[in-house]
Amino acid sequence: MFESSLDSIYDSIGVDATLSVGSESHSLRVLDKTVGTVITVGDVNLQTVKPVCAVRLSSLAALLIFNYDELIDATLLVNGSTWTIINYKPMPTPFGGGELYLEVRQ
Numbered sequence: 212m213f214e215s216s217l218d219s220i221y222d223s224i225g226v227d228a229t230l231s232v233g234s235e236s237h238s239l240r241v242l243d244k245t246v247g248t249v250i251t252v253g254d255v256n257l258q259t260v261k262p263v264c265a266v267r268l269s270s271l272a273a274l275l276i277f278n279y280d281e282l283i284d285a286t287l288l289v290n291g292s293t294w295t296i297i298n299y300k301p302m303p304t305p306f307g308g309g310e311l312y313l314e315v316r317q
Contacts, residue, residue, distance in 0.1 A: 229288040
């Protein structure tokens with residue numbers, strides 16, 4: 212049920228992106244949060260200016276990407292800008308699946 216809600220969100224406000232890992236490039240949809248987002252650390256919500264892009268875990272699984280460490284130093288072309296992935300944070304749901312927040316820099 213939650214995954215279908217994520218699908219609706221990505222269908223309506225997601226943007227097309229190109230993920231390049233090594234010599235391979237993949238098309239996928241992301242949520243462009245490069246203007247900053249709220250990150251939860253323990254019980255505290257922090258407003259951050261760290262740019263991130265959110266991607267569905269199911270999208271990465273469809274690309275056979277399960278080891279998220281291999282995404283470090285990969286590039287993401289989003290809205291005409293190329294970003295380098297420098298870190299990630301899983302954002303699972305209680306129902307399985309969820310998202311991966313990709314911290315990026317230009």
